Amino acid sequence: MTRTLLQTEGLTVRFGGHVAVDAVSCAFEAGELTAIVGPNGAGKTTYFNLISGQIPASAGTVTLDGQDITRQSVAQRCKAGLGRAFQLTNLFPALSVLENVRLVIQAHAHQGVNLWSTAISHTELTEAAEAVLERVRLADQAHAVVSELSHGNQRKLEVAMLIALDPKVYMFDEPTAGMSVDEAPVVLDLIAELKDQRDRTVLLVEHKMDVIRTLADRIIVLHNGALAADGDPETVMASDVVQEAYMGKELEDV
Amino acid sequence: MLTKLLSGDSPRSVILSALLIAVLVCLAFAPFLFPGVRALETAATICIFIVLAASYDLLLGYTGIVSFAHTMFFGLGAYGVALASTHMGRGFDALIVGTVAGAVLAAILAAVIGLFSLRVRAIFFAMITLAVASAVAVLVSQMSGLTGGEDGLNYKIPRELTPAFKLMDDKLFGVRVNGKLLNYYLVFLASFALVLVMLRVVNSPFGRVLQAIRENDFRAEAIGYHVVTYRIIATCLSAAIAALAGSLYAIWLRYVGPDTTLSFEIMLDILLMVVIGGMGTIYGAILGAVLLVLAQNYLQDLMEGAVPAVEGLPLLPELLSPERWLLWLGILFILSVYFFPTGIVGRLRKPRA
Secondary structure (H helix, E strand, O other), rough: OEEEEEEEEEEEEEEOOOOEEEEEEEEOOOOOEEEEEEOOOOOOOHHHHHHOOOOOOOOOEEEOOEEOOOOOOOOHHHHHHHHOOOOOOOOOOOOEHHHHHHHHHHHOOOOOOOOOHHHHHHHHHHHEEEEEEEHHOOOOHHEEEEHHHHHHHHHHHHHHHHHHHHHOOOEEEEOOOOOOOHHHHHHHHHHHHHHHOOEEEEEEOOOOHHHHHHHOEEEEEEEOOOEEEEEOOOHHHOHHHHHHHHHHHHHHOO | HHHOOOOOOOEEEEEEEHHHHHHHHHHHHHHHHHOOHHHHHHHHHHHHHHHHHHHHHHHHHHOOOOOOOOHHHHHHHHHHHHHHHHHHHOOOHHHHHHHHHHHHHHHHHHHHHHHOOOOOHHHHHHHHHHHHHHHHHHHHHHHHHHHHHHHEEEEOHHHHHHHEEEEEEEEEOOOEEEEHHHHHHHHHHHHHHHHHHHHHHHOOOOHHHHHHHHHHHHHHHOOOOOHHHHHHHHHHHHHHHHHHHHHHHHHHOOEEHHHOOOOOOHHHHHHHHHHHHOOOOOHHHHHHHHHHHHHHHHHHHHHHHOHHHHOOOHHHHEEEEHHHHHHHHHHHHHHHHHHHHOHHHHHHHHHOO
């Protein structure tokens, strides 16, 4: 019944003598939300970078839905169904909110090399973009320029662009970082919705324990670049390795 | 209809619209509004530099690529027409062959340079273009057997495009209807069409991707656009249009030489036109080109006229002497960049930003 959408096998990256991600082997099933936790510098974001292709792997493989993507470019992986939102807001600042989302949908519709028709004449792309903005409750800001948007709304747009991509694997890197208490739930509800689509898998790097408790089906713990624990939330959180190593410190933040 | 012609990219400012209409009307009726050889030369130069600056804007303003080889592509088009006309004899077939060959060669050369350098970093591209453009300029001046060296090439264009060809015996509104007039309208209409084509391209889905790459190439890649491919296509397109502008210039001047097409001064002029007019707008390149070409051609006259008015005053007559025109041009640039950091168009679209 369950299908493995994403798998890393011995995934490793070395920067000089420093091993940032150390032989991480892990499989992610459809319909599952996996939280990736660990102290700062544990290699969570680097692990993400290896999966999405921003950094080439020193060793190991990444398999997306049965297809080896280890040697593929960022753009190719994206087309293959890997979607990523970024920790630091990473948008097209001088363009409008609608245009940011529209660009994602346009990439999906393979209209990028269309040099002759006008962009605004593709109403189907625009409507699809508006629908996504409706979902993340940004429709009223559609024509605002991104650089003038509040931080919370920029985070929402980040999520909207990922939804517009409609990937098989969603990767969120601290999606609620810096968001206010009343804004964060909108984003978290959206992520929960994505998880309920049974044919997708969601990877979530997160520090907030309450978020992990509500959303995660499974937690993996990275420590010094290596996989330190893997299992359902109760087991992992109760495990000695986690408690001793750093969860105690993390739990104080809650 | 008008929206469609402008590809839905209206000027979005009353003053800007008025300025653009004024430019269009002046250029469309230049032979009748401003009689005289010199005025017509200026008008044709403006048309050609509008195309050249706009094609550079495609790179600099829309894609965020800095290139120093734009005059090289301009020169390729110009030398294409010149060489074809020299070796094939005068005729429209020579003009067409030269123009097409120049544009195709420019696109191929741009693709090669892009493949080598755009994969790495955008700044690397700027350095490579500088090197290649300098090498080509030296080659052209050294291979005098083929290119005429520093002297350039004089050649004959079809009689229908020269003053010797008379369409009507009578004057039309006091203007001789001859081949020179036809030649001007060839330049004007071709330039007009090329600007519309560029407006079309920058407002196409492709144009939006270019802007996305300019804004954040990392993210553009992450949402599935192969950035290098888009940068290379933009470079080729921009090079081909620059070459077409060069061909027009060669047809108009009936002469090409390193100074008129390949010099680094022209490269700087193009850069200034785009920056002063406003990057990433196409309309900015139009205004920038008009302003710069007018200043280069008429600032000296203006200063000459001003000298008697300030006679007797200390220092001023010295400063306003026509030989000092470059000083004033420089001051104009500094002021315009200081007061309009987003260019004239940026300023007009957002008056109080």
